[in-house]
Amino acid sequence: xxxxxxxxxxxxxxxxxxxxxxxxxxxxxxxxxxxxxxxxxxxxxxxxxxxxxxxxxxxxxxxxxxxxxxxxxxxxxxxxxxxxxxxxxxxxxxxxxxxxxxxxxxxxxxxxxxxxxxxxxxxxx
Numbered sequence: 337x338x339x340x341x342x343x344x345x346x347x348x349x350x351x352x353x354x355x356x357x358x359x360x361x362x363x364x365x366x367x368x369x370x371x372x373x374x375x376x377x378x379x380x381x382x383x384x385x386x387x388x389x390x391x392x393x394x395x396x397x398x399x400x401x402x403x404x405x406x407x408x409x410x411x412x413x414x415x416x417x418x419x420x421x422x423x424x425x426x427x428x429x430x431x432x433x434x435x436x437x438x439x440x441x442x443x444x445x446x447x448x449x450x451x452x453x454x455x456x457x458x459x460x461x
Contacts, residue, residue, distance in 0.1 A: 340396045346386045346409075356386060356406050358394055370394060370406040384426075 344358040347366055355369040375382045386392050386409045396404035411417055418427035425435020425444075432447030 338398060342394050342396065343391060344394060346388050346390045346392055346406075349385050349388060351385065354383070354385065356392070358392055358406060367394065367396075367404065368402050370404055372406045373408055 342360055344360040346356045347359040348357045350369055353369060355371050357369055358367045372385055390409045391412060392409050393407045394404055395407060419425050419435055422438035423435045425433055427433040434443065434445045436443050
């Protein structure tokens with residue numbers, strides 16, 4: 337089976353199906369709903385999706401833009417990459433963020449924190 341890889345822009349998002357439709361300007365076509373690849377989908381799950389207008393990479397089985405998957409979005413030239421070396425986190429457009437900093441061995445949270453459940457302190461010995 338022949339596969340093709342294409343870059344396009346998200347034209348719509350279906351949060352219930354975790355899928356997007358993608359517009360490809362070079363062929364004036366819009367894909368069917370494409371499932372978006374996930375970071376995790378087993379014992380832990382994530383739910384972030386690209387936004388309308390985001391550039392994404394898609395892979396299709398066969399010819400056309402009907403049957404395939406959205407592999408995800410990517411940083412383009414001019415985009416600022418959040419965080420730094422040794423940090424793994426999620427950074428939001430309103431300035432809120434949470435990340436793990438490998439150098440300081442600490443989780444860092446920027447923004448209000450709402451907790452449901454207990455906050456437990458580990459063994460201090």
